[in-house]
Amino acid sequence: MIELIDIQKRFGDLHVLKGISLQFAEGSVTALVGPSGGGKSTLLRCINLLEVPTSGTVRIGQASVSFEPNRKVGWKSIQALRRQTGMVFQNFQLFPHRTAIENVMEGLVTVLGWDKPRATKRATELLERVGLAQKADAWPATLSGGQQQRVAIARAxxxxxxxxxxxxPTSALDPELAEEVVDVLAGLAREGTTMVMATHDLRLASRIAQEVVFLDGGVxxxxxxxxxxxxxPKAERTRRFLASLQAVSKANEADGSGV
Structure with a gap:
């Protein structure tokens, strides 16, 4: 179980998240949708504490961290929670000087202290899982955007x-390459991987998400x-937002550029 209790996040005078309380069940896939600036990415980053909430509580399994203004949380508490999450970024963020398999192995070796044979075996299995076993020794610069994102998923x-x-996860990709990533994430969803994703991609959200949270103005x-x-949708704001995304999708399909 992942639980967020009254999460508030401020950047100076900007109040980005205004008391978010949510639960995400084990094995569920939840899509965070809404307009740019609505708080989707900030909320996602608060789950693994890449952004530290101003106040509130984040609970993942047995690990729980509470925050208050002007009170610093210990690094060990942050790490205990963060290590239960894997993060897939919009722009891949692979190490350019590491091969695909080395990118997947990096955290296992340098953070978790695995020996190289064990890490190599795990990384090989994951690259096969995302359909890239044949690209294990390729440099990121030689991979397509979709392939790079699939390596990033394996690393996470x-x-x-x-x-x-x-x-x-698909916003930096053209439609054909995005479909590769959607297929991989759909496969993970079928296997019961718990996922929370911030996305504007209705194809991705509608295909694999079981739950949807619409964020607007930090609520x-x-x-x-x-x-x-x-x-x-029950809320008028949700209806208008989804209609705008569908209109853009249809326009892109009409001019041949896809979703």
Whole structure:
């Protein structure tokens, strides 16, 4: 179980998250959707404490960290929670001087202290899982964007995190390459991987998410089963936002550029 309790986040005078409380069940896939600036990515980064909440509580499994203004949380507490998460970034963030397999191995060796044979075996299994076993020795610069993102997914999965966090995982890719990533994430969802993703990609969200949380202005404007939110949203703001995304999607399809 992943639980957020009254999460507040301020950047100076800017109040980005305004008391978010959510639960994400083990094995579930949740899509965070909403307009740019609504708080999706900030909330996602608060789960693994890449952004430290101003106040509130983050709980993942048995690990729990509470925050208060002007009170510093110990590094060990942050690490105990962060190590239960894997993060997939919008722009891949692979090490350019490491091969694909070395990128997947890096955290296992340098952070967790695994020996090289064990890390190599784990990395090889994960590259096969994302369909890139044949690219193990390739440099990131020689891979397509979709392939780089799939390596990044393998890297995030390497330490067997309790939850996989994906921040706009397809937004930097053209439609054909994005489909590769959607297929991999859909496969992980079928296997029961717990995922929380911030996305504008309705194809991704509607295909694999079981739950949808619509964020606007730093608050939860609507949440519920994906089929209900996408087909019959209750909030007018949700309806207008989804209609705008669908209009853009149709326009892109008409001019041949895809979603």
């Amino acid at each position: 999965l390497a330490p067997s995190p309790r939850v996989l966090l994906c921040d706009e 939860v404007a609507e949440k519920g089963p994906a089929r209900d939110v996408f087909k019959d």
